[in-house]
Amino acid sequence: xIQMTQSPSSLSAPVGDRITxxxxxxxxxxxxxxxxQQKPGKAPKLLIYAASSLQSGVPSRFSGSGSGTxxxxxISSLQPDDFATYYCQQSFNHPFAFGPGxxxxxx
Amino acid sequence: QLQLQESGPGLVKPSETLSLTCTVSGGSISxxxxxxxxxxxxxxxxxxxxxxxxYSGTTYYNPxxxxxxxxxxxxxxxxxxxxxxSVTAADTAVYYCARTYGSGSYLDSWGQGTLxxxxx
Numbered sequence: 001x002i003q004m005t006q007s008p009s010s011l012s013a014p015v016g017d018r019i020t021x022x023x024x025x026x027x028x029x030x031x032x033x034x035x036x037q038q039k040p041g042k043a044p045k046l047l048i049y050a051a052s053s054l055q056s057g058v059p060s061r062f063s064g065s066g067s068g069t070x071x072x073x074x075i076s077s078l079q080p081d082d083f084a085t086y087y088c089q090q091s092f093n094h095p096f097a098f099g100p101g102x103x104x105x106x107x
Numbered sequence: 108q109l110q111l112q113e114s115g116p117g118l119v120k121p122s123e124t125l126s127l128t129c130t131v132s133g134g135s136i137s138x139x140x141x142x143x144x145x146x147x148x149x150x151x152x153x154x155x156x157x158x159x160x161x162y163s164g165t166t167y168y169n170p171x172x173x174x175x176x177x178x179x180x181x182x183x184x185x186x187x188x189x190x191x192x193s194v195t196a197a198d199t200a201v202y203y204c205a206r207t208y209g210s211g212s213y214l215d216s217w218g219q220g221t222l223x224x225x226x227x
Contacts, residue, residue, distance in 0.1 A: 001170065034213040036154075043203055043220050044154065049213035087154055091212030094167040096144075098154040 002026050002090050006099035012107035017078045021102045023071045023088035032092035033071045035064055038101075039084045047086075048073065078104070109134040111204050111218035118224050119198075125191040125223055129204030136185045137162045142207040143187045144214060145178065147200040155200075159207060160187060194225045 003026040031051035036044035048064035115127035145157040
């Protein structure tokens with residue numbers, strides 16, 4: 001099975017900052033990497049699919065990059081609505097594992 | 108707009124079988140472009156993918172749960188279901204149903220989730 005790791009596990013940042021979250025797969029997954037945002041008590045929401053494609057309706061301050069085993073999610077200018085937990089997920093093969101999550105909170 | 112809604116008991120006794128149904132509206136479960144998934148999240152923890160199925164009946168399960176999981180689909184009702192047998196307290200979680208877009212296998216639509224507690 002493919003294992004997913006994320007770093008950092010949490011980060012604190014002020015509104016307006018640029019932040020980057022890293023996701024690493026235990027083997028080459030090409031660009032089969034997706035990013036989700038989850039707020040407390042809510043279902044996850046798809047942000048980025050295929051490593052760098054922005055889901056419809058998601059603000060352009062979100063971007064994704066990477067291929068192979070190393071991926072990043074970047075928020076170019078953190079907004080109050082972005083304080084949440086972010087998960088990566090590999091969809092290269094089953095089981096479709098999620099990373100452990102990165103919680104972004106207000107500094 | 109596609110909507111998914113989980114339903115089922117919120118409390119299940121240890122050793123019994125957890126049964127949940129996801130009702131899909133605003134789209135067809137028989138779509139050739141989509142798979143239908145279950146994901147769970149224990150309180151305060153991360154997401155765990157349980158399994159995925161196609162309307163034809165093809166299924167993929169998480170190996171960590173495969174001996175206890177059964178997924179099925181009812182195309183006439185536009186529903187799909189999850190059964191998890193021999194539950195323990197470790198199966199207490201919010202259970203989500205979701206739609207996967209086939210070619211990229213990303214989860215593009217989710218239900219709101221339902222909390223299932225395993226307790227006597």
